[in-house]
Every structure is written in structure tokens, then in C-alpha cells.
Amino acid sequence: MTTDRELARWRLRSQSLTAPADDAEQVVRSLLAVQAENPSQSAWAVATRTPSPEASDLARALESGRVIRTHVLRPTWHYVHADDVRWLLELTAPRVLPVFDQQLKALDDRMTAITDAVESALGEAPDQTRADLAAALADRGFELTGQQLMLVVGRLEMVGLVCSGAPRGGEHSYALMSERVPAARPFDRDEALAELASRYCTSHGPATERDLAYWATLTVTDARRGIAAADDRLESIEHDGRTFWHAPGAAPAEAAEPAGHLLQVLDEMYRGYQDSRWVIDSEGVVPRARETAIGMALVDAQLVAAMKRTIAAKAVTFSLRPHRELAARERQAIEDAASRYAAFLGLEPRVTFEAA
Structure with a gap:
């Protein structure tokens, strides 16, 4: 019978904390998304999952655009691999956008014009910091508060217009996603749900359908659909009255280093x-x-x-x-x-x- 501690040890291994990934890019690809609200702290979240933690590892991945820092899954920043960002946005944005829209109600009548201004500013000069972008918008007649600008850009990230650019002196910058992330193949929602379920339960497993629903801002019904569609890529165990899904062939883990x-x-x-x-x-x-x-x-x-x-x-x-x-x-x-x-x-x- 599996215990809570065994499940937690299993997750350490699934998440590369006791079985490191090759480098920062592989950590992000393997976990599918890594919450990155705090850049300094989240840099360690990635680095500690590699054999030789170095700040330059993630920095190179962000500079090259192989890893993107953007709003996805939930209304906060995540590191996501460039190969995954477009389909994840298409799948998860519809349930997150109302959060931004509610907070941006005061700008409703100007959002189209502000969006056009952001697109114009970043088209002329990519890799702009938030201060740069605020100045560019002011020059175009849009004086936004810091909170308003943060929400505007967060919304534009969720719709796939804007994403992270190359960092400027260690500071987050913005660029047009069309110039930073390759175009993706046509989106199939059922296929995306299966891919999400398979990769989340592999990298975070063992995990429940409700864990997945929370993590990706899905309904429990959609989480179940994804798991059902990916059942040939997953296995499950019963614990504490719930079903936990995980990668095939994996098993409860013993204590491992680092402890x-x-x-x-x-x-x-x-x-x-x-x-x-x-x-x-x-x-x-x-x-x-x-x-x-x-x-x-x-x-x-x-x-x-x-x-x-x-x-x-x-x-x-x-x-x-x-x-x-x-x-x-x-x-x-x-x-x-x-x-x-x-x-x-x-x-x-x-x-x-x-x-x-």
C-alpha cells in the first residue's frame, strides 16, 4: 500500500529534484510549465533540477527564445518551452481571460487602440522593458498606471500577441510572439487535452484529475477527458480514496539524494x-x-x-x-x-x- 511519503518521494523524482534533467531547457520542457512570478526565486526552481546549477543556463535559454516567460495556464507568469507555448495558450486562455477582462473594465473602450499601440511599439523596437513600453505608449497618447500596464500586457500575453523578449540587463522584456515563437500546427482541442494530461501526470505524477484541473485552470470534466484520451500513455494507483495518475512503469520511490x-x-x-x-x-x-x-x-x-x-x-x-x-x-x-x-x-x- 502506497503512503503519502512514498507519493511525495515519487514526485521528487518525477519533477527532476532527485533525478536531474540535462539543463534548464530540458527542465522546462519536461515539466511543461514552471511558475515564474518571481524571476530570482524561479531561476533556482529551474536550476536546482539540473546536475550543475548555473544562472547562465536559464539565461541562455531565455535569450535564445527556446524558453519563454509569459502568462499561461493561470493568471501569472510561467516558463514554457517555445514548442509548447502556443497550444497551451489556446487550450487554457479562454478560462483565464475573464480574470483580466474584469480587472480591465475601465479600459474597455480603449483596449483595441491600446492593443494596436503595443503591437506598433514592439514592431518598431522589440525587447522593450515595461518602462520602455510605458514610455512608448505615452508617446502614442496612452498614459497607463503601472497596474494597468501590467494587466494589459498580461492579457496580450494570454491571447498570444506578446511574450517575453531577450532579457535586458537581467530585466524582463517584451516582444511580439509572432517574431519570437515559431508558428504552430493547427490546434486540435481534444489532442491538446490528451497531451496536457499525459505530460502533466508524467512530470508531476502521481497526481489526481483535480490537481490537473487546478494546475491548468480546466474544468474537472476537461481534465477527465484529457486523462481518458491519454490512458494509453498513463497508469494509475488508488490512494486515500482517490485515483493518482503517473507515467507507465514508474513506482513508489525510496529516499533519495539530495535529501x-x-x-x-x-x-x-x-x-x-x-x-x-x-x-x-x-x-x-x-x-x-x-x-x-x-x-x-x-x-x-x-x-x-x-x-x-x-x-x-x-x-x-x-x-x-x-x-x-x-x-x-x-x-x-x-x-x-x-x-x-x-x-x-x-x-x-x-x-x-x-x-x-
Whole structure:
């Protein structure tokens, strides 16, 4: 009988946290999408899934356009491979666009003109930062607040007009998707649902139909349709009264190295699920209230502490607030994870533990 901890270990392996992918591009392709609301934290989410974490790896993929940072799946940024971004947008945008439209009601009568202005500005000069784009729109007679511009561009990303351009001095930029992402073959919704289900359950599995529906902003009915259409590419197990779908031939995992992981709560190991998220807390020690920390420490696939990262000139401090008393081996696993993370940042690691 499979346990919560075994499922969580299995997910570590599926998500390349204990079986790294080749490089940043492969991480993104394999996971299908990686939430990227916070560029600094999400860069580590990608890098920690590679054998030799380096910031330049993801930077090269973004520069080349092989990886795109754009709004897709849910109303927030994700890293998506260029080969996947168009069909994912076509599949998931219809249920997300109303969120943007509701927030942009005040601009309803000007949205067509603003869209034309954005397209003109980026057509003349791609790879514009948000400040550049704001100035270009102002020159065309559209003075938007920072919040309005963020929502406008987010909506234009969801309809496939705009996407990330080549970063400018490490800063996110915008470009026309038509100039950045190759045209895709005709879209078939049923085929897309099957592809989504197959790849999500392979890269995030074992996972439930409701996990998939949450992750991709689908109805549960559509999630079931996708899984049913992909059933020749998936297998399932029953656990805790639910069906969990996973890659064929995969099996519950034993404890694996590295044992410790310092991640953001936006990481796919947490945000990639909703229905069965708490297999990472088999002891039930983590408060189920809204997250009060932006980071977390996992040891042997279990969420054992909240984490805050503070960067200074020469060192990065990881402040841990344990959810229970930690054994010496668990503290060591966290120290090891801090060393890997600090090396990625090019800083010295410091770790502090509050009393449990």
C-alpha cells in the first residue's frame, strides 16, 4: 500500500529534484510549465533540477527564445518551452481571460487602440522593458498606471500577441510572439487535452484529475477527458480514496539524494497541486492557513520548515522556522541544500533555525 511519503518521494523524482534533467531547457520542457512570478526565486526552481546549477543556463535559454516567460495556464507568469507555448495558450486562455477582462473594465473602450499601440511599439523596437513600453505608449497618447500596464500586457500575453523578449540587463522584456515563437500546427482541442494530461501526470505524477484541473485552470470534466484520451500513455494507483495518475512503469520511490531542498512556495512541488498537495506533510504538522513564508524546506520529500531567504553583499542567509523538532540528519540535509543554493548565487551560505 502506497503512503503519502512514498507519493511525495515519487514526485521528487518525477519533477527532476532527485533525478536531474540535462539543463534548464530540458527542465522546462519536461515539466511543461514552471511558475515564474518571481524571476530570482524561479531561476533556482529551474536550476536546482539540473546536475550543475548555473544562472547562465536559464539565461541562455531565455535569450535564445527556446524558453519563454509569459502568462499561461493561470493568471501569472510561467516558463514554457517555445514548442509548447502556443497550444497551451489556446487550450487554457479562454478560462483565464475573464480574470483580466474584469480587472480591465475601465479600459474597455480603449483596449483595441491600446492593443494596436503595443503591437506598433514592439514592431518598431522589440525587447522593450515595461518602462520602455510605458514610455512608448505615452508617446502614442496612452498614459497607463503601472497596474494597468501590467494587466494589459498580461492579457496580450494570454491571447498570444506578446511574450517575453531577450532579457535586458537581467530585466524582463517584451516582444511580439509572432517574431519570437515559431508558428504552430493547427490546434486540435481534444489532442491538446490528451497531451496536457499525459505530460502533466508524467512530470508531476502521481497526481489526481483535480490537481490537473487546478494546475491548468480546466474544468474537472476537461481534465477527465484529457486523462481518458491519454490512458494509453498513463497508469494509475488508488490512494486515500482517490485515483493518482503517473507515467507507465514508474513506482513508489525510496529516499533519495539530495535529501534536502530549499524552495519557494511557488515551486511546482507545492504550487503544482491543490487536491493532493499535502502528501508533503504526512505528519500533519504544517498549518493549513494561507502561507506566511515565501519559502519552504523539504527533507525526504516532507515540508519540515518555513524558509526566508535574505541576500547580502557576500552571503545569503536562510532563516528556518521548523514545524516540529528536527533531527540532526534533517538539519544537515538543510545545511547541504543551503550550500548548493548559495553556490548557485555565488555567495556564502548562512543558516539559522528558530526554536520549533
